Amino acid sequence: MTKQQRYQFVLDYFEKHNPGAETELIYHNPYQLLVAVILSAQCTDKRVNMTTPAIFEKYPDIKSLSHAAFDELFPLIKSISYPNNKAKHLIGMARMVMEDFDGEIPDTVPELIKLPGVGRKTANVVTSVVYHQPNMAVDTHVFRVAARVGLTQNAKTPLQAEQQLVRHIPKEKIYRAHHWLILHGRYICVARNPKCDQCGIRKACKYYAHLTG
DNA sequence: ATCCCGAGGG
DNA sequence: CCCTCTGGAT
Incomplete structure (x- = not known):
């Protein structure tokens, strides 16, 4: 699977199976x-x-x-x-x-x-x-999940991961992708013992491919 | 014990 | 680059 196909698959999957409106920060301005x-x-x-x-x-x-x-x-x-x-x-x-x-x-x-x-x-x-700019916030979840799946390659810092992700994700999807990766990281692709058996994007995942040989 | 949508300082 | 900050839920 090429990198382009990997991105395509992951974004399509999350678009269809939106991890959902989770607890989010409450604010009004x-x-x-x-x-x-x-x-x-x-x-x-x-x-x-x-x-x-x-x-x-x-x-x-x-x-x-x-x-x-x-x-x-x-x-x-x-x-x-x-x-x-x-x-x-x-x-x-x-x-x-x-x-x-x-x-x-x-x-x-x-x-x-x-x-x-x-x-x-x-x-x-x-x-x-707030300002609808196509910027990707990379926290621990985004960093980990993106690296595992293979959306980023050899990203050593959050900034490097950010630059790679922004390059491949359509502008209008960046913020949603940010959220999807966080929720996926929080509940499925957790830091230790990721729940690959419950993961919908494992067939596009490098980590899973490596895991199963 | 380990994890939570990190940032600043050394 | 690693260290510290440091509370509450699970």
Whole structure:
């Protein structure tokens, strides 16, 4: 199977068997999405969604967050991973948006990455979801699944994987593909002992082919 | 024990 | 490149 056929098969399969609307981050504007994604590192979306309503009530916009006191923000997120870092990042992010970006959440990856707590993955999520740019956010799931299936080859970093994936996936499908790969990675193509017996794309999968000889 | 849609610093 | 941050569910 050629690489092109592999992509075709995988994308077609997911298009037909949409892994479905899973628990997703809840947000109502770019500000809220950015905050939610920053909080989501190493933490389930469900848990993030439990904390964000209180945050958005107390800090309804980027300006109010930029004036937040650490000791008041910290308790609101202390039940998720890395509350110390994240509280620091959120306030720093808001301040930089106010000072350097005139209070508007930037709409390009290079600008977003300058913000505290915003790495490439977060920047790609924000630009693809809010601004509909054809960017692929590569997290641990996407990285692992793409490598296993053979959508990427010898990708040593998330950035390399991102570049290979973006090259082969039609623009309009990139965000959905991102989500499909995550859900597939979460439930089927798990890190240890992947559930190949339940996998619908195994016939296009290099890992499975290798497994079965 | 291991996993959750990572980022920053050394 | 590896290390640290570090809470809750399973």
